[in-house]
Amino acid sequence: xxxxxxxxxxxxxxxxxxxxxxxxxxxxxxxxxxxxxxxxxxxxxxxxxxxxxxxxxxxxxxxxxxxxxxxxxxxxxxxxxxxxxxxxxxxxxxxxxxxxxxxxxxxxxxxxxxxxxxxxxxxxxxxxxxxxxxxxxxxxxxxxxxxxxxxxxxxxxxxxxxxxxxxxxxxxxxxxxxxxxxxxxxxxxxxxxxxxxxxxxxxxxxxxxxxxxxxxxxxxxxxxxxxxxxxxxxxxxxxxxxxxxxxxxxxxxxxxxxxxxxxxxxxxxxxxxxxxxxxxxxxxxxxxxxxxxxxxxxxxxxxxxxxxxxxxxxxxxxxxxxxxxxxxxxxxxxxxxxxxxxxxxxxxxxxxxxxxxxxxxxxxxxxxxxxx
Ligand SMILES: *[C@@H]1O[C@H](CO)[C@@H](O)[C@H](O)[C@H]1NC(C)=O
Ligand SMILES: *[C@@H]1O[C@H](CO)[C@@H](O)[C@H](O)[C@H]1NC(C)=O
Ligand SMILES: *[C@@H]1O[C@H](CO)[C@@H](O)[C@H](O)[C@H]1NC(C)=O
Ligand SMILES: *[C@@H]1O[C@H](CO)[C@@H](O)[C@H](O)[C@H]1NC(C)=O
Ligand SMILES: *[C@@H]1O[C@H](CO)[C@@H](O)[C@H](O)[C@H]1NC(C)=O
Numbered sequence: 297x298x299x300x301x302x303x304x305x306x307x308x309x310x311x312x313x314x315x316x317x318x319x320x321x322x323x324x325x326x327x328x329x330x331x332x333x334x335x336x337x338x339x340x341x342x343x344x345x346x347x348x349x350x351x352x353x354x355x356x357x358x359x360x361x362x363x364x365x366x367x368x369x370x371x372x373x374x375x376x377x378x379x380x381x382x383x384x385x386x387x388x389x390x391x392x393x394x395x396x397x398x399x400x401x402x403x404x405x406x407x408x409x410x411x412x413x414x415x416x417x418x419x420x421x422x423x424x425x426x427x428x429x430x431x432x433x434x435x436x437x438x439x440x441x442x443x444x445x446x447x448x449x450x451x452x453x454x455x456x457x458x459x460x461x462x463x464x465x466x467x468x469x470x471x472x473x474x475x476x477x478x479x480x481x482x483x484x485x486x487x488x489x490x491x492x493x494x495x496x497x498x499x500x501x502x503x504x505x506x507x508x509x510x511x512x513x514x515x516x517x518x519x520x521x522x523x524x525x526x527x528x529x530x531x532x533x534x535x536x537x538x539x540x541x542x543x544x545x546x547x548x549x550x551x552x553x554x555x556x557x558x559x560x561x562x563x564x565x566x567x568x569x570x571x572x573x574x575x576x577x578x579x580x581x582x583x584x585x586x587x588x589x590x591x592x593x594x595x596x597x598x599x600x601x602x603x604x605x606x607x608x609x610x611x612x613x614x615x616x617x618x619x620x621x622x623x624x625x626x627x628x629x630x631x632x633x634x635x636x637x638x639x640x641x642x643x644x645x646x647x648x649x650x651x652x653x654x655x656x657x658x659x660x661x662x663x664x665x666x667x668x
Contacts (some may be wrong), residue, residue: 320625320633328621328632331601333457335624336555337541337548338663340617341457341601345386346630348597350426352377355416358431365408365440369393374415389414390445394577405578406440413444413574425535425596432574432593434470436585444593445573447477452567452606459539459599460572461629464493464532466591469583470576471495473593476542478568484508487564489547491540495591496583499531502538504549504557506564522557524549535596542568567605572598597630599623620659635659 331341355375362368369391373379378389393408413433419426432444453476464472471494478487488507497503505521530536530552539550546560574593576582585591601623619637626633636659 320622320635322626323619323621323632323634325621325632327619328634329619329637330617331621331623331632332635332659332663333541333601333624334622334663335541335548335550335553336558336664337457337543337546338660339455339457339541339543340620340660341455341603343600343602343604344621344623344632345600345602346597347382347386347599348630349416349428349430350596352416352428353418356418356428357415358417359412359415361435361437361442362410362412363437363439365393365406365442368410368412368442369408371410371412373411377416378411378414384449386449387446388449390447390573397577403577403579405436405576405584407443407575407577408440409443409445409573409575413442414446430595432472432572432595433590434466434574434576434585434592435590436469436576436587438587441576441578441585443573443575445571445575448570450604450606451569452604453570453602454567454605455543456570456600456602457539457541458570458602459537461535461537461596463535463594464495464591465594466495467585467589468496469585469589470574470591471582472574472591474538474540474572475570476540476564476568477571478564478566484512487562487566487568489540489542489559489564491538491549493532493593494582499533500526500529502526502532502551502556504540504547504559506547506559506562508562519561520559522549522559524551524556526551527554527556528552570600599629622663624663 325344331344333339355377357375359374362371377383389411390409391411394403397403398406415431416428417431419429434443460474471492473490473492475488475490480486486507490505492503502524504524509517509520511517536552541548546558547563548558549556576585578584620635621632622635623632
């Protein structure tokens with residue numbers, strides 16, 4: 297076959313797939329054996345989770361701030377949502393503080409994470425896109441910076457496509473973030489992929505980084521980080537879908553479906569936790585927030601497709617994927633469609649049905665080509 301004939305054949309195959317895509321059938325999560333993402337980082341994942349904060353009016357409550365640092369760190373969750381199985385089986389709301397880094401002279405302001413700053417609130421926008429959303433708040437009080445963080449219970453995530461519909465608003469001097477994290481005794485051995493919004497930056501920028509972005513001499517490592525302009529003339533104050541794909545090859549960031557950055561340099565390799573936060577410590581990265589000021593990360597929903605090394609959290613048999621599902625090709629976020637397999641459930645998979653396919657490279661190829 298000549299090259300042009302070969303590429304014609306590929307184009308035909310892809311357009312056939314696109315035609316099929318229009319008819320993708322909705323399927324429940326428990327019927328999916330694996331999830332195939334789209335884009336240049338198209339990959340298979342074994343697990344899926346969706347957290348929807350858009351319609352939780354029964355939990356909507358904006359708590360008053362707590363002046364006492366110690367009390368704020370040990371306070372109870374702001375609503376029953378944050379004690380529900382839905383939340384606690386995946387996330388842990390944090391209450392630690394940075395007194396050690398203040399003592400070491402790295403931070404200049406005491407920062408205390410508080411469950412009081414993680415809450416559901418009514419969406420008061422004109423023509424609101426949702427009834428409610430989740431907020432991560434950070435406030436500069438007289439004695440300290442009150443801040444917000446939640447981390448995954450599972451420490452074994454190893455490769456993930458994490459997405460959120462979110463915005464960042466508020467006073468200069470805060471950072472809001474979605475990231476993967478694997479700590480280490482030595483700072484240089486930390487593994488971490490970050491999506492970070494700095495409220496001191498121009499609001500149309502966002503920072504994408506594979507840490508550490510600072511070397512032993514304190515100099516910036518340019519290869520580790522990208523200062524991205526949010527596409528579509530949007531700012532971080534606008535709602536947008538932020539997606540970070542951590543794969544074996546690299547970490548790639550997307551905003552509203554558009555690939556905005558990709559970094560292979562020191563992309564994480566080992567099992568990690570997932571974190572969302574909103575904070576400030578008076579250091580050079582966040583800057584100082586004026587006493588009495590606040591900033592927020594607002595989140596309508598979070599969606600994850602992932603692999604994990606933690607057996608209890610990994611519900612799939614190694615390498616077996618009969619029903620291949622997508623969270624991208626669906627019309628409605630949070631629902632799944634079947635890319636390949638059988639929605640009818642007539643096939644008995646438990647008996648090791650003859651045509652069980654292992655993770656199929658050609659389908660991943662097609663998903664990649666669709667998006668170019
Ligand atoms: C992936 O699918 C989503 C949802 O259909 C779409 O918005 C996005 O543009 C696609 N992304 C890429 C990188 O192709
Ligand atoms: C997730 O795990 C499956 C099964 O082991 C594997 O085939 C797939 O490549 C993994 N995904 C990534 C992104 O590594
Ligand atoms: C900060 O954390 C330390 C332990 O690391 C604890 O001893 C101290 O009480 C905490 N301070 C506040 C204000 O919560
Ligand atoms: C990103 O670039 C803008 C200019 O476009 C600059 O003002 C801002 O300080 C930069 N942010 C970082 C973290 O480098
Ligand atoms: C923040 O303010 C403290 C004094 O309260 C100061 O020591 C520190 O250098 C300031 N940080 C920045 C980034 O300007």
